[in-house]
Amino acid sequence: NAGVMQNPRHLVRRRGQEARLRCSPMKGHSHVYWYRQLPEEGLKFMVYLQKENIIDESGMPKERFSAEFPKEGPSILRIQQVVRGDSAAYFCASSPSSGALSYEQYFGPGTRLTVT
Amino acid sequence: SQQGEEDPQALSIQEGENATMNCSYKTSINNLQWYRQNSGRGLVHLILIRSNEREKHSGRLRVTLDTSKKSSSLLITASRAADTASYFCATDARGSYIPTFGRGTSLIVHP
Numbered sequence A: 001n002a003g004v005m006q007n008p009r010h011l012v013r014r015r016g017q018e019a020r021l022r023c024s025p026m027k028g029h030s031h032v033y034w035y036r037q038l039p040e041e042g043l044k045f046m047v048y049l050q051k052e053n054i055i056d057e058s059g060m061p062k063e064r065f066s067a068e069f070p071k072e073g074p075s076i077l078r079i080q081q082v083v084r085g086d087s088a089a090y091f092c093a094s095s096p097s098s099g100a101l102s103y104e105q106y107f108g109p110g111t112r113l114t115v116t
Numbered sequence B: 001s002q003q004g005e006e007d008p009q010a011l012s013i014q015e016g017e018n019a020t021m022n023c024s025y026k027t028s029i030n031n032l033q034w035y036r037q038n039s040g041r042g043l044v045h046l047i048l049i050r051s052n053e054r055e056k057h058s059g060r061l062r063v064t065l066d067t068s069k070k071s072s073s074l075l076i077t078a079s080r081a082a083d084t085a086s087y088f089c090a091t092d093a094r095g096s097y098i099p100t101f102g103r104g105t106s107l108i109v110h111p
Helices: none
Strands: A005-007 A010-013 A019-024 A031-037 A043-050 A053-056 A065-068 A075-079 A088-095 A111-115 B004-007 B010-014 B019-025 B029-037 B043-050 B055-058 B061-066 B071-076 B085-093 B105-110
Touching (some): A031 A075, A043 A065, A043 A075, B010 B019, B019 B085, B043 B071
Antiparallel strands (some): A019 A075, A031 A043, A043 A053, B004 B019, B029 B043, B055 B061, B061 B071, B085 B105
């Protein structure tokens, strides 16, 4: 049973370009969470999705950031018109049920975004 | 401010010694979890402890929870060089399913 997959592992974008990060949850998991981690910091919650639904996006910046989890295919975190401050590691986690910490989350290896 | 805050920020010990990390939080919680993160990798779940539990063990790991003090501790006994990593606590406040992570404790175990 493959774990949570994220790609790409590393992404370099110039300011103003778009960054698209993908996350495939573990088999059988229908809940996906995205987090951002800055160096020497903990993870900051961004968005919680179920298939075809955004459940909570309270941690996501209102502009330039969007997320989706379509019926088929991976979850996508999209950052438009990237700026240097978007440089961070972005982690995806999945779980088989809601109530995020009622069931442990399984994390992917992360995508390291560098904006030059 | 952060719901969970780990202490100390960094810990350096010799192999074979015990390592203790603490986590404090502010509001009532349903659960508290500890995760490990190796450099450049994703987080790995270690232990979940529910608010009505006081202590849990998993191998060389021992977690305690004191809800009256709003604190938890993670003890790693007989540490190994492979335990070198950052350790995070994550809490979900009552009424919220959004986990909040602390800044972590960076543990270095010298061989």
